Amino acid sequence: MNRRDGAVVVALVAVLATLAGAVVAPALGPAPSPSAAPTAPPEVGHVQGVVGRPSSITPLTARTQVDRDLVALLFRGLVRLGPGNTVLPDLADRWTVEEKGARWTFHLRSDAVWHDGAPVTSADVVYTVRVLHDPDYAGALAATWAQVQATALDERTVRFDLGDPVGGFLQAATLPLMPAHILDGTPVAALADDPFATAPIGNGAFALVELTATEAVLEPVLPSVEAGGPLEDPTAGEPSVRTPRLARLVLRFYDTPAALGQALAAGEVGSAADLPPAEAVALAAATPGASLVRYPSTTLTALAFNLRTARGPFADQRTRRALLAVLNRTDMITDLLGGAGTRAATPIPPSSWAFDAAAAPEISYDRSAAITLLRDVGWKRPAGAWIPPGATKPLAVALLAPEQAASPIVYATARRVAAAWTALGLATTVEALPPREFVDRLRAGEYMAAVVDVNMGLDPDPYPILASTQARTGGANVTGIQDPALDKALVAARAPGTVTTRLKAYKALQALLGALQPMPTLFFRDSVMVVGPDLSGPVSRPIADPSERFWDVIRWRSGR
Secondary structure, three states, X not given: OOOOOOOOOOOHHHHHHHHHHHOOOOOOOOOOOOXXXXXXXXXXXXXXXXXXXXXXXXXXXXXXXXXXXXXXXXXXXXXXXXXOOOEEEOOEEEEEEOOOOOEXXXXXXXXXXXXXXXXXXXXXXXXXXXXXXXXXXXXXXXXOOOOEEEEEEEOOEEXXXXXXOOOOHHHHOOOOOOOHHHHOOOOHHHHHHOHHHHOOOOOOOEEEEEEOOOEEEEEEOHHHHOOOOOOOOOOOOOXXXXXXXXXXXXXXXXXXXXXXXXXXXXXXXXXXXXXXXXXXXXXXXXXXXXXXXXXXXXXXXEEEEOOOOOOOOOOOHHHHHHHXXXXXXXXXXXXXXOOXXXXXXXXXXXXXXXXXXXXXXXXXXXXXXXXXXXXXXXXXXXXXXXXXXXXXXXXXXXXXXXXXXXXXXHHHHHHHHHHHHHHHOOOEEEEEEOHHHHHHHHHHOOOOEEEEEXXXXXXXXXXXXXOXXXXXXOOOOOOOOOOHHHHHHHXXXXXXXXXXXHHHHHHHHHHHHHHHOOOXXXXXXXXXXXXXXXXXXXXXXOEOOHHHHHHHHHHOEEOO
């Protein structure tokens, strides 16, 4: 895996939001029915409302959140998410890994098929990776798989050779596969707008039977989840689930959270998703009988300071600690997320298997401590305005953020940060930019400070955003920090090894991150689903994308 992209690049959420708004809705029509028709399905279905519309429904070309939602229902990978932080077999029923983690071999299930009846084979795996390597592929996954080579050993066996072994490769293997027998020969640059992207043939527990401008209708494909299959969950503490319990699942599209809220109140939908956290919380409170399922997300909102020069105003870690200590992050979570979030001590999510609460104690909200730290560093405040060490004039900070329409939460957070710093005596204004300009400015180092979103992933890897190599080679280290001790800890944490070995490495890394504060962390937000009284079954677990709420969808029940 490429070290430039183990975690999602800064401001990804903002970029995706803008791209979703810019996409032109395709001409939609009925999708072909799956060849493996359901037999003896359950008797009831469910309608879930989502904000947004589909555009390109394939694992590698999905543009919108609704695209990713549909991909999660229609396609599967070699492995899948299980309860808690587990990863379970899916299209592969077993795998082996060499001791140093450089070679993985997966054995595919003999009964895995595409919805048109064709078998899922190693050719599909090799084809999917080949698309990711193609120069015409422009998706975010390209860099992640750049140093991974896939080789078909036989029809059901595939080997991965990792040029840069990392401990989180099994998590990467959740990547849904593309059907080689349908798409091989289609130019990679044309995949996003190929007819397949609006009439996809998947391999999951549900198949798309109808797609219109207002909704997607999915029905279970029972042969893909037969007894003993990969979607059974022996750890769930109840009798084996062999088929989806929903006879039909409909995703209904809405353009705004307000419209979706009205639909839930009117009983047009039985649940609501893809809402901003605060709006989901408010909607649940206003809807009789509704409840919330909160999925701890790996999306981190953090501060980025330009640390490219050792003499900059934020170069001393005590300054960064002070500017974090003056921020009331609890109020931010309450006001901006409706309480659906968690304070962050480091870039390692509290919901992660790698998190150690004792390794890096949180920096408390303490204005007096912040003032003391600034004075210890050499800042002066002769007339109520702070002057950095070695300077003669008060510092004025331009705080970069994505524009409000692109990323409301990050923009609102930047406004809160600017107000707190200004009240402290550090005059701060927010400079809101279109997402692409925002990212370009960060990468070029043309900024003083910024508020950013970073998706740390379920196997968190801060290397891409903090390692020295990623500052020198145009990677995702937009702060420019270069610290040899931190580099060593980052490499140790991402290296393959036993759980015990990796936990020890992550503990050391978190301690160092807490001390250095290279990118002071504010909070992790939750992904929230509003569930009406007729839906039962969804269970919370950590997720990296809202579409992963469907990890246990075959266990969902509806009373309608």
